[in-house]
Amino acid sequence: MDIAPTPAPVPLVxxxxxxxxxxxxxxxxxxxxxxxxxxxxxxxxCAECNSEQATWERVSGKGTILSWVVFHKTxxxxxxxxxxxxxxxxxxxxxxxxNLEGPEPEGSWIDERVSLRYSTMPDxxxxxxxxxxxxxx
Amino acid sequence: xxxxxxATAIIGIGQTDWSGDWRRVRNGEKPADSxxxxxxxxxxxLRDSGIPKSDIDGxxxxxxxxxxRMGEVLGLNVRWGGQADAVQAILQAQMAIESGYAKVxxxxxxxxxxxxxxxxxxxxAMGGQSFLSYVYHSPWGMTSQGALYALTLRRxxxxxxxxxxxxxxxxVAQRAWATMNDAAIQRKPITVDDYLQSRYVCEPLHVFDYxxxxxxxxxxxxxxxxxxxRMRPDPVYILGTGRSDLNTGATSLEPRLTDYxxxxxxxxxxxxxxxxxxxxDDMDVMLAYDSFSVHVPLALEGYGYCDVGGVAQFLTExxxxxxxxxxxxxxxxxxxxxxMQGWNHQLEAVRQLRGEAGSRQIPGAQTVHYTSDVAGKCMxxxxxx
Ligand SMILES: [Zn+2]
Numbered sequence: 199m200d201i202a203p204t205p206a207p208v209p210l211v212x213x214x215x216x217x218x219x220x221x222x223x224x225x226x227x228x229x230x231x232x233x234x235x236x237x238x239x240x241x242x243x244c245a246e247c248n249s250e251q252a253t254w255e256r257v258s259g260k261g262t263i264l265s266w267v268v269f270h271k272t273x274x275x276x277x278x279x280x281x282x283x284x285x286x287x288x289x290x291x292x293x294x295x296x297n298l299e300g301p302e303p304e305g306s307w308i309d310e311r312v313s314l315r316y317s318t319m320p321d322x323x324x325x326x327x328x329x330x331x332x333x334x335x
Numbered sequence: 336x337x338x339x340x341x342a343t344a345i346i347g348i349g350q351t352d353w354s355g356d357w358r359r360v361r362n363g364e365k366p367a368d369s370x371x372x373x374x375x376x377x378x379x380x381l382r383d384s385g386i387p388k389s390d391i392d393g394x395x396x397x398x399x400x401x402x403x404r405m406g407e408v409l410g411l412n413v414r415w416g417g418q419a420d421a422v423q424a425i426l427q428a429q430m431a432i433e434s435g436y437a438k439v440x441x442x443x444x445x446x447x448x449x450x451x452x453x454x455x456x457x458x459x460a461m462g463g464q465s466f467l468s469y470v471y472h473s474p475w476g477m478t479s480q481g482a483l484y485a486l487t488l489r490r491x492x493x494x495x496x497x498x499x500x501x502x503x504x505x506x507v508a509q510r511a512w513a514t515m516n517d518a519a520i521q522r523k524p525i526t527v528d529d530y531l532q533s534r535y536v537c538e539p540l541h542v543f544d545y546x547x548x549x550x551x552x553x554x555x556x557x558x559x560x561x562x563x564x565r566m567r568p569d570p571v572y573i574l575g576t577g578r579s580d581l582n583t584g585a586t587s588l589e590p591r592l593t594d595y596x597x598x599x600x601x602x603x604x605x606x607x608x609x610x611x612x613x614x615x616d617d618m619d620v621m622l623a624y625d626s627f628s629v630h631v632p633l634a635l636e637g638y639g640y641c642d643v644g645g646v647a648q649f650l651t652e653x654x655x656x657x658x659x660x661x662x663x664x665x666x667x668x669x670x671x672x673x674x675m676q677g678w679n680h681q682l683e684a685v686r687q688l689r690g691e692a693g694s695r696q697i698p699g700a701q702t703v704h705y706t707s708d709v710a711g712k713c714m715x716x717x718x719x720x
Binding site for chain 1: 456457464467470471472473474475476477478479482485486487489490493534535536537538539583584586587588589592593
């Protein structure tokens with residue numbers, strides 16, 4: 199049986215360390231070495247202070263759901279409908295678009311606390327995803 | 336140098352037969368390619384203007400056709416030209432004319448998106464790489480422009496209290512206008528119940544919240560005011576323009592999810608109001624770019640037609656459909672008339688101001704406001720007689 203491939207990341211050169219950290223299940227984001235601002239997607243300079251110096255730092259993996267949608271139409275073979283997507287505000291600042299795994303909230307998903315997990319797609323690709331943070335509720 | 340109201344005016348408008356194009360394409364025909372649709376619309380606009388083609392010294396083509404090929408097909412060797420989307424083309428024409436680079440500019444747009452099977456979502460989403468937010472999150476299955484607006488709407492509904500039935504009023508109003516427009520592709524009236532019972536594409540967006548995808552063309556001729564007044568008795572003037580963008584956090588959707596583009600809309604709106612010397616209370620017709628219905632409530636708040644957070648009440652108590660306090664997208668917009676990527680709205684502005692809008696005409700319309708909010712670029716254009 200054919201396995202639908204997970205859509206590949208768009209090839210951004212500054213993102214390579216991000217995807218490497220995902221593969222190692224040890225998510226790291228780029229952080230400005232001067233003002234401390236986290237950057238996602240990664241980039242060549244700091245939009246806040248213009249610094250060209252950056253480090254890669256492990257994030258807490260904690261965040262809050264900003265919004266969510268349910269696809270009722272299949273656009274990508276790896277994601278047959280119905281398929282949900284969430285926007286998470288990481289505690290470090292950036293917004294990540296991802297998916298919620300495990301139990302779903304009743305009613306509105308907005309403001310639910312979530313924590314990072316890693317899931318392996320049928321084709322072997324590892325993705326950072328989230329699950330409800332039951333410890334927080 | 337300050338921008339001058341009434342320095343430029345539209346003197347010609349043209350289009351293809353959108354509903355006919357729609358029927359032919361559904362029957363499996365391929366009546367034209369994008370250049371062909373644009374050329375047909377140009378011929379129509381040139382006839383409407385009554386000017387000789389040799390007076391045209393500027394050409395702006397839509398992003399869906401190649402500039403050089405378009406100029407070759409139309410036989411236009413101009414001293415100023417370029418490629419731009421609808422609202423940027425208007426602003427560029429205004430700038431070029433005001434600064435003396437051209438006197439009479441043809442703006443032409445053609446699109447065979449339906450017959451060519453253009454994808455606005457999925458692995459080959461059109462133009463996605465140039466708007467990183469359209470493709471960046473595809474590993475998680477986030478694709479399609481509609482899904483971005485669905486994500487925005489869900490949070491907006493939560494924060495500002497816009498119910499699904501409130502939201503349905505946008506599509507219902509625009510369809511009601513379209514029933515009075517022979518050029519509109521979808522003319523069957525719908526109710527809020529029809530809306531609520533219709534299928535979701537990307538929840539919370541229903542199928543009626545999505546623009547049509549169809550083939551067709553649009554053209555405009557914009558000239559400096561002195562020439563415009565010499566050539567025809569009813570030029571439609573550009574009274575005011577404004578632009579402001581939000582780019583910080585664009586890929587991860589920050590301006591859409593937390594600001595709903597509001598600060599940029601307010602700045603663009605204010606700039607255009609100051610230039611025109613009028614404000615939202617003075618507008619006879621409001622036309623909002625509406626690839627998805629979500630644009631409309633955001634624009635009504637952002638451009639000052641109602642209080643921030645007050646759009647649900649505005650839609651219900653004032654109304655944007657026929658008989659409502661503020662006529663919005665009187666041609667049916669992208670949801671019901673035709674998805675000409677903002678170009679068809681400019682034609683409706685001209686028709687309303689010339690008094691040529693048939694049974695949907697707003698009596699004595701003197702001012703029309705066009706707003707566009709795409710990928711963080713907020714723009715405001717005020718037209719008047
Ligand atoms: Zn910095």
